[in-house]
Amino acid sequence: MMRDLIPTPIDAASTIDVDLLVLAAGFEDRANALVTRANFKPDTHVVLVVFDNGIESNSRTNADYERVVAQRFSANLVHKVVLSQNEVVRFKANIRSIFGSLPDSVARIGIDVSGMPAYAIFAVLNEARAARPYHDQLILYTSASEYTPSREEYHQLVAKQGAEIEYIPKSMALEMDRNLIYDPFAGYRSGDRSSCLALFAGYELHRSTGVIDAVNPTVLLLVYGQPAGENLEWRLDLSRRLHHKFETTRRCATEKCSTQSIVENVELLERYYDYIIDDYDLTIAPICSKMQTIATYIFWEKYPEVQVTFPLPIGYDPARRPRGIASTYAVKLPGRLAFGGGAA
Incomplete structure (x- = not known):
């Protein structure tokens, strides 16, 4: 099925x-x-x-x-x-x-x-x-x-900042406001176990930073999106550069997964669930692609004890829209x- x-x-x-x-x-x-x-x-x-x-x-x-x-x-x-x-x-x-x-x-x-x-x-x-x-x-x-940031902006950022991009490219979502957790997606928190945050890492570093700071997970899983279509590898590279600091400053695992394949993303989450759930409370933040959001929903529907959190910006700038x-x-x-x- x-x-x-x-x-x-x-x-x-x-x-x-x-x-x-x-x-x-x-x-x-x-x-x-x-x-x-x-x-x-x-x-x-x-x-x-x-x-x-x-x-x-x-x-x-x-x-x-x-x-x-x-x-x-x-x-x-x-x-x-x-x-x-x-x-x-x-x-x-x-x-x-x-x-x-x-x-x-x-x-x-x-x-x-x-x-x-x-x-x-x-x-x-x-x-x-x-x-x-x-x-x-x-x-x-x-x-x-056409998405933001553009390929031209990507090349400019790499030329100026190198392997780890600290300057946040402008996006439609403005700076971080809060993490939204609401019923029925609050999940079950054991209170005595460590936590794992699975973050579908996109291109809005301020939202990633906000949810990581709020959850402060024992283990961080960064899922980088592999874009569909030709000549889009640069978007994967940009996401990796934006989030590189988390790989070096936290206990972190990284995976690459299709931004379009629902099945591939559900299977990835299930693999980690089976591995960690006895020892960790799992929280997921779907802030990359729409299909990864759908995959997260399907996964939550099977495992409602998992928490899903949504890092919200203070607002949006329509001028920076795709x-x-x-x-x-x-x-x-x-x-x-x-x-x-x-x-x-």
Whole structure:
């Protein structure tokens, strides 16, 4: 069953056969690829996640999404929910209320994670799989054609700083605010065992530093993302240079894992789980790719005693967002009971 969790490229203008589509009003070009291009059944419900984040252009972005949704879907089938990272519990409860209000015939849920932060992906998945435990969910994702930092910025950083990059490249996420841990992802803490933090290391060093400082793990596992596609090895190298200091100052293990393969990431986490769980409490911070976030969710669903934490920035700079629209992928996630349940 796990081997079936392979993201498959699809045409963004294809027909998406779902009863309910959940999408978020993200700033990135890729976040609206499906809702503007794909075809849906006339009776498809939509949950539109709009952000309350204090960004000046946010209201305009939300309005643009609401207009597109209004043009493409029946007004009585559109459900809007507001997401503020300071009120995640309320957001999760509102999602639960919407799912609970829908008729049983609305069974096949599609979740476009392209514009969702990791903690929102967890919240939506958790509620969707609790509401429809016997039905598959369709995970949809569109990649960007240009990410930050750029290749040019990478070469400049290497030329100036060498093997260990201490200067943090600018990113869409601003400086660190706090680590979010919320039910049901708080896991089980023994109180007398050592801790292991599995960090999916991306390119936002301030968030990595924040979660490492907060957890202060006995053992640190750095999982570096192997990007999909040609000529992207430099991104793996950049992530390694950014996090190199942790390899030398902490008891640390390192692994390289695909940013796209859900199966590979779940298997990596399971391998370490089997090795350490008798002696360590395990915490995971998924701050690299969307598919690694999905993999972390699947792993948590099998092992809900594991804690998942989300290092949050104080805000976002839309000027530094990934740009363009590249490939769109779909992966069918078997119903919750297929993976042994997990807390709801």
